[in-house]
Amino acid sequence: MSVIEAKKPELGQIVKILKGRDDGKIAVIIGIVDGRFVSIADGDKRKFDQPKKKNLLHLELQEWISSEVVDSIRESGRVTNGKLRYAVSKFIEASQSNA
Structure with missing residues (x-):
């Protein structure tokens, strides 16, 4: 079993597309569509209303989970594209400051 398969995807989790x-x-x-596929969006090119269905094998799951996105999806079943862009930018900012 590879490292990618060992991790379970979660709502609000940041991924890198491979x-x-x-x-x-x-x-x-x-x-989360099923055990193999998830729906992803970035709020910019790929909006919430038209997410991309991706195979988990084509994604690198990151440790970062956006609580704003999770809370919004659990409360209303939706998340704004602005919150998605914010989550992505915060992750990029944090990863650049750690490097």
Whole structure:
């Protein structure tokens, strides 16, 4: 079992896209389809209303989970694109300051 398979995806978790057109970009998990697929959005190119369904094998799960996104999805079933952009920018800011 690989490291990626050992981790379970969670709502609001930040991911790095490894395969496809958006290779190298950062997004947020906004839905879990099944054990193999999740829905992701970044609030900019990929909006909440049109999320991308991605295979977990094509994503690198990060340790960072956005509490704002999780709270918003649990309360209303939705999250604003602004909150998604904010979560992505905070993650990028934190990862750059750690490097």
